[in-house]
Amino acid sequence: MMPGLDPRALKKMMKQMGMDMQDIPASEVIIKKPEGGQIVIKNPQVQKMKVPGQGESFQVMGNATESSEIEISQDDINLVAEQAKVPMEKAKEALEKAGGDIAKAILSLERK
Structure with missing residues (x-):
């Protein structure tokens, strides 16, 4: 908001x-950077704003931490292994x- x-x-x-x-309830916001790594914002305040003719924009406020490592879940590993028919x-x-x-x-596994 604007002061005053x-x-x-x-x-x-x-x-x-x-x-x-409108306010958007969120427990965490993750921004994945194209060169790798991510920015994680825990317990953020998120607002979505719709502007006629301009679409939607989001405002995220909170304490951010930057990580060069990408978290890969076991579910993602299982899915890739199953789909590409390769070991975990x-x-x-x-x-x-x-x-x-x-x-x-x-795709990279299927090309090999």
């Missing part, structure tokens, strides 16, 4: 301009090389 401005007045003003803002170790390696992208990992 009543939150109710701001919401009213935004509504008059056709903007709609190969599935995990493929997921790590693909930056956690399941589809990319399966």
